[in-house]
Amino acid sequence: MTGFIDLYTEASTFLHRMDPRVKIVAVATLSLLALITSHLVYLLVLAAVMVVLILFGRASYKKTMLAFSYVFRVMALIVVLWPLFDPRGTPVLFGFGPIRITEPGILAGIATAARIFCLAAAWYLLMFTTSQRDLVRGLVKMGLRFDFGLSLAMSLRFLPTFSAIVESIKDAQRARGLELDKGNLRKRARDYVAVLVPTVITALKMADTLSLALQSRAYGARTDRTYMRELKMRAGDYVALLIAVAVFAIPATAKYIFSIPL
Amino acid sequence: MIPRVPASVDQDKIISVHGLKFVYDGGVQALAGLNLDVRRGDYLAIVGGNGSGKTTLAKNLNGLLRPTSGSVIINGTSTSELTVAELAKVIGYAFQNPDHQLFCSSVVEEVRFGPLNLGYSEAEVAKKTELSIEAMDLSAVKDQPPFSLTLGERRRVSIASVMAMDPQVFILDEPTTGLDARETDDLMDSIDRLNLDGHTVVLITHDMKLVAKHAKRVVVMSEGRIVLDSDPGGVFTDLELLLRSKLVPPPVSQLAHRLSSLGVPREVLSPEELVFHLMSGRGARR
Numbered sequence: 001m002t003g004f005i006d007l008y009t010e011a012s013t014f015l016h017r018m019d020p021r022v023k024i025v026a027v028a029t030l031s032l033l034a035l036i037t038s039h040l041v042y043l044l045v046l047a048a049v050m051v052v053l054i055l056f057g058r059a060s061y062k063k064t065m066l067a068f069s070y071v072f073r074v075m076a077l078i079v080v081l082w083p084l085f086d087p088r089g090t091p092v093l094f095g096f097g098p099i100r101i102t103e104p105g106i107l108a109g110i111a112t113a114a115r116i117f118c119l120a121a122a123w124y125l126l127m128f129t130t131s132q133r134d135l136v137r138g139l140v141k142m143g144l145r146f147d148f149g150l151s152l153a154m155s156l157r158f159l160p161t162f163s164a165i166v167e168s169i170k171d172a173q174r175a176r177g178l179e180l181d182k183g184n185l186r187k188r189a190r191d192y193v194a195v196l197v198p199t200v201i202t203a204l205k206m207a208d209t210l211s212l213a214l215q216s217r218a219y220g221a222r223t224d225r226t227y228m229r230e231l232k233m234r235a236g237d238y239v240a241l242l243i244a245v246a247v248f249a250i251p252a253t254a255k256y257i258f259s260i261p262l
Numbered sequence: 263m264i265p266r267v268p269a270s271v272d273q274d275k276i277i278s279v280h281g282l283k284f285v286y287d288g289g290v291q292a293l294a295g296l297n298l299d300v301r302r303g304d305y306l307a308i309v310g311g312n313g314s315g316k317t318t319l320a321k322n323l324n325g326l327l328r329p330t331s332g333s334v335i336i337n338g339t340s341t342s343e344l345t346v347a348e349l350a351k352v353i354g355y356a357f358q359n360p361d362h363q364l365f366c367s368s369v370v371e372e373v374r375f376g377p378l379n380l381g382y383s384e385a386e387v388a389k390k391t392e393l394s395i396e397a398m399d400l401s402a403v404k405d406q407p408p409f410s411l412t413l414g415e416r417r418r419v420s421i422a423s424v425m426a427m428d429p430q431v432f433i434l435d436e437p438t439t440g441l442d443a444r445e446t447d448d449l450m451d452s453i454d455r456l457n458l459d460g461h462t463v464v465l466i467t468h469d470m471k472l473v474a475k476h477a478k479r480v481v482v483m484s485e486g487r488i489v490l491d492s493d494p495g496g497v498f499t500d501l502e503l504l505l506r507s508k509l510v511p512p513p514v515s516q517l518a519h520r521l522s523s524l525g526v527p528r529e530v531l532s533p534e535e536l537v538f539h540l541m542s543g544r545g546a547r548r
Contacts, residue, residue: 165362171326172363175355176423177347177379194375197365201409205361 006160007067007127015057015129019237020138022244027126029248034118036255037262040107043114050121057129064124071120075113082109132156141231147220154210162203169198274301276352276431276462277323281332284318284486292318294486295332300464302430305457307465307473307494310483311508316466317358319483320433323464325349337430351380354429358436360420364408369400369419372408376427390426398422398452414445418452431462438469450476470512474498474531482507495529 015023034046054064082105089104130138132153140149170180173194180191233241254260277300284293292315300306308316321327322334325346334341336352357363366372373394377387395404398418403411408419417437424432434453438446454476457463465477473480473494480497482490484507490497498504498515510516518530518539526539 168357168359169362171321172357174326174346175324175350175357176363176376177350177427178375179345179347179379194365198362201365202361 006132007063007124008131009058009060009063009128011058011129013057013129014236015053015125017236018129018240019231019233020130020134021142021231022233022237022241023126023130024135024138024142025241026244027122029244030122031119033248033251034115034122036252038108038111038115039262040111040114042262043111043118046118047114047121050118050125053125054121054128057125059124059128063128067124067128068120071117075116078113078116079109082106082112137227137229137231146225158206165202166195166199169195169202172198275299276302276304276337278335279319279322279332280335282319282322282329282334283331284315284322284327285330286318292486293322296483296486296488298481298488298491300431300462302462303457303460305463305465305476305478307467307477307480308483309467309470309473309480309507309509314483314507315486316483317435318486320355320435320464320466323431323433324353324355326355347379350376350427350429352429353431353433354424354427355433356417356421356424356435356437358439360413360416361409363420363423364416367407369395369404369406369408369411369422372419373423373426376423380427387426390428394422394425397425397455399448412445414441414449417441417449421449421452425456429461431464432456433464433466435466436468437465438467438472446472468509470498470509470515474512474514482509484508495531498531499528 030046030050034043037043037046083101084099086105086108087098087100087102089102092100092102093106094101126135136149136153136156139152140146144152174180178191178194180195181188183191251262255262277298279296279298281295281297282293283291283295285291294315296315296319298319308319310316318327322329322341323336325341325344325348328342336344336349341349364372366375370391373391374387377390382390395401398421400415400418400422403415408416411419421432421434421437432453437449437453441449450472453463453465465472467473477494480490480492480494481488482497482503489507490500490503498511499519501511501519504511511519512531514530514533514536515528518526518528518536521536521540522528524540526536530536530539
C-alpha cells in the first residue's frame with residue numbers, strides 16, 4: 001500500500017518564498033532550455049544547476065528519492081538502449097552484425113538521460129517548493145479561470161482521500177474472495193471492474209455532496225471575486241523572473257537567430 | 263515464530279488470538295498485544311471508541327491485515343498460512359460502507375459474486391444465492407441494481423453477499439450506522455437469525471442499546487487492548503471503565519444505576535426487566 005504522496009516539503013528557503021507565478025514561468029523556461037540544447041556538456045551543467053537548486057530548497061531526501069525512483073530507471077534504460085539503436089558516427093567501439101556501438105551514440109544516450117533528468121527536476125523544483133494552494137493561486141492570477149483553479153485545487157486535495165477509499169474497496173472485494181493480481185491479463189482486467197465500479201460511483205457521490213456544500217456556502221454568488229490573500233511580486237521575484245526568462249531567451253536567440261549550434 | 267496448534271485443539275474454539283500486536287506502515291500501533299477466544303455460536307460485540315482498534319482487529323481476523331507479532335488461529339490454522347480468499351470461506355466480513363463493495367447490475371449478480379470467486383459449482387452458487395437473498399428479505403428487489411436501493415437494503419445486500427459464501431463467522435462492521443429505528447430492528451432480526459442458525463456473529467459497533475439488546479458477550483477495546491470481556495449485564499455495571507473507553511452505557515443501564523438504592527440490580531438490560539424489578543422489588547413497597 002503506497003498511496004499518494006504530496007511532494008510539497010515545508011521549509012522557508014528563497015525558493016519557497018518566491019512568487020508561484022515566477023516559479024511556473026521558470027519551470028517552463030528551464031524545460032524549454034533542456035529541450036533546445038542537445039550538447040552533453042550544456043545538459044550536464046544544467047543538470048548540476050538543478051541539483052544545486054534542489055539542495056538549496058532543502059528537499060527531503062526520502063521524498064526526492066521516491067519522486068525520482070522512476071526517473072532514474074528511465075534514465076538507466078536510455079543510457080543502455082540508446083547506443084544500441086543509434087549506430088551513427090565514429091569511432092566504432094564495438095561491432096557485431098547489425099549492432100554498432102559508437103562513441104557519439106553512447107554520448108547521445110547520456111545526454112538524453114541528462115535531459116530527462118533536467119525536465120523532471122524542473123517540475124520537481126516547482127512541486128516541492130510550492131504548496132498546492134499557492135500553485136493554484138498562481139495559475140489563477142496568470143489567467144486560469146477561477147472555477148478551473150478551484151476544481152484543480154479540490155482534485156489535488158481529494159487525491160489522498162481517494163486513494164484511501166480505493167484501498168478500502170480493494171479490501172472489501174478481497175474479503176469476498178476476489179484475488180486481484182492473479183491470473184492472466186483478461187481475468188485481471190475483469191477483476192478490476194469490481195474495484196472500478198464502486199470507485200467511480202463513490203467518486204460521483206462525493207462530487208455531488210461537495211457541489212451541494214459549495215452551493216450552500218454561496219459559491220458563485222458574486223461575479224467580482226475578492227481574494228483572502230493577494231499575490232504580490234517583490235523585488236527578488238522580478239530578479240528571479242528576469243533570470244528565468246534570460247536563461248532561455250539568450251540561448252534560444254543564439255541558436256535560432258545566430259544559428260550557433262547548442 | 264508461529265505458535266503451533268496444540269494437539270488437543272478445542273473443537274469449539276473457532277477464533278483464537280494470542281498476543282496480537284499490529285503496527286501500521288506509518289508506525290501507528292493499533293493493537294497492543296491482545297488475546298481473544300471466540301467459540302462457535304458466540305454472539306460477540308466488540309465495542310470501543312473511535313481509534314480503539316476494533317476494525318484493525320477485525321481485519322486481522324480475515325487476513326486483510328497480518329499480525330506484526332502474535333498469532334491469529336482460525337479453526338486450528340494460523341492466518342499466516344492462509345490467503346484472504348481461503349479465509350473468506352470461514353470468516354465473512356461485511357464492511358462498514360456497503361457502497362465500497364457493490365458493483366453489479368442486479369442484487370442477484372452481486373450476491374453470486376462471492377461464491378463464484380470461491381469456486382463453487384453453478385448449482386451450489388444458485389442455491390446459496392437464493393437462500394441468502396431470502397434470509398436477508400431481498401426477494402422483492404433481487405433484480406434491481408443495488409445502487410438504486412435504500413441504505414438499509416444496500417447493507418442487507420452486502421450481508422447477503424457475505425452470507426452466500428457460507429462462512430461460519432460473520433463479522434459485521436457498524437451494520438446499523440445511518441439506519442432508522444425500523445431498518446435497524448429489521449436488520450438486527452436477520453442477524454439474530456444467523457446466530458440462531460448456529461453462525462458465530464461478531465458485531466462491531468458504537469451503539470450500546472444494540473449491544474444490550476442483542477449480544478451475548480461484549481468485548482470492550484481501548485487503545486488497542488481488550489479492557490473488559492464479559493456478558494452485556496456485567497459490562498454495563500462498570501461505568502468508570504466504560505467512560506475511560508469513551509463509551510456510555512445504554513439509557514436503561516444508567517437508569518438502573520441510579521435506581522440501585524431501590525433494589526434494582528445494575529445488570530438490567532431491557533426496559534421490561536427494569537419495570538419488573540421496580541414492581542417486585544423494594545421499589546414497589548415505598
